Amino acid sequence: MSAERSGFFERVREIVRTIPRGRVATYGQVAALLGVPRGARAVGWALRALDAEAHVRVPWHRVVGAGGRISLGGRPAGVEQLARLRREGVRLRDGRVDLARHGLFVSRS
DNA sequence: CTTATGACTTTCA
């Protein structure tokens, strides 16, 4: 039975789930937390493999590309991601998230 | 085992 998902998938899901509201993390950041600094791509794979159920449990929209850039730009999911982030109070700068303000471990003034 | 794909990142021109 396929009840066992690769630890990677589960780990990514867990990490992303811990991202506080109003903050965003990059794929590389999540990968680093997983212990794979270069696994940003793998993180993207994991998020892409999320089921509809996971979309409700995991704040996937809080994961963006390096520099706060939206990797989903041009895709329907990207529009939704921007809408969700904006709803959480995240400010967007020219289509990019202000990591200086909403970074994962950035102390806000 | 090799090849191809991808919600990535970094470097070079």
Next chain:
DNA sequence: CTGAAAGCCATAA
């Protein structure tokens, strides 16, 4: 800033 190329990770076929 834009565009192209290489690198790295995990999965599916």
